[in-house]
Amino acid sequence: MKSIITTAILAACTLTASAQAPAAPAKEVAGNSATTPAAKLNAGWWKKRHEQKVAAAKNAKVDLLFIGDSITHSWENSGKKIWQKYYAPRNAFNIGFSGDRTQHVLWRLDNGEMAGMKPKVAVIMIGTNNTGHTMQKAEETAAGIKAIIGRVHKLSPETKILLLGVFPRGMNPDHKMRVLNNEINAIIKTYAEDDKVTYLDLGPKFLDDKGVLTKKVMPDALHPQAHGYQIWAEAMEPTLKELLGEK
Known part of the structure; x- marks a missing residue:
């Protein structure tokens, strides 16, 4: 559909469009853990959350799905307060799980967390834990992200994907995890060649004029606090409105 990159320091706005068939699921190559579905059922909270989400999905009217x-x-x-303002009125459903990598999202999608759902839009932002846990190669993590897009379209072919660039990680621009996440983003932005995928890089919105990720936005240089979620919501809103068909 289109690729939208929010500009701050190093990024420039681009808009591309093409009309092609939805992306096929990425091939699950032996040896690439990022594309091989995996569960964390030994973690009690994870298993409980998964079961709760599966149960809720069966009866939920979902127009907007968040995956991550x-x-x-x-x-x-x-x-939470920002979610209530921006997303709760839009029948939004959250299947983000702390600590998950691409392989865990794949397993969850394969095991009922989208059962019966036909959301208008799915917002996907995943991959920073592939970086943080194992410094996995960018192309492997990107293949996992492509596989997730394929899973969503297998379950709900008409759903539009809003694919977010992996958020900045590490305080400074040269932090090794920031660099690796940027490499992932350089690959996944090409997935917007699919007419049902829009790529949006919000990363520069979180940075100051020197490319520094400040404590005001992400105190641990990874997780946003409330101010960071407000930045996220405001920056994503124009694109989200368009994808949802809102005026």
Whole structure:
């Protein structure tokens, strides 16, 4: 559909469009853990949350689905008030799980967390834990993200994907995890060649004029606090409105 990159320091706005068939699921290559579905059922809270989400999904009317890790999960905590303002009225549903990597999202999608759902839009932001846990190669993490897009479209072919660039990580621009996340983003932005995928890089919105990720936005240089969620919501709103068909 289109690729939208929010500009701050190093990024420049681009808009591309093409009309192609939805992306096929990425091939699950042996040896790439990012594309191989995996559960964390030994973690009691994770198993319980998964079961709760599966049960809720069966009866939920969902127009807007959020898929991700702890950064998405925390719309239920640090971002709760902002969620209530922006997303609760839009029949939004959150399947972000703290600590998840791409492989865990794949497992959850394969095991009922989208059962029966036909959301208008799915917001996907995942991959920073593939970086943080194992410094996984960018192309492997990107393949996992592509596989997630494929899973969503397998379950709900008409759902539009709003694919967010992996958020900045590490205080300074040269932090090794920031650099690796940027490499992931350089790959996944090409997925917007699919006419049902829009790419949006909000990363520069979180940075100061020197590219520094400040404590006011993300105190641990990874997880947004309330101010960071407000930045996220405001920056995403124009694109989200368009994808939802709102005026």
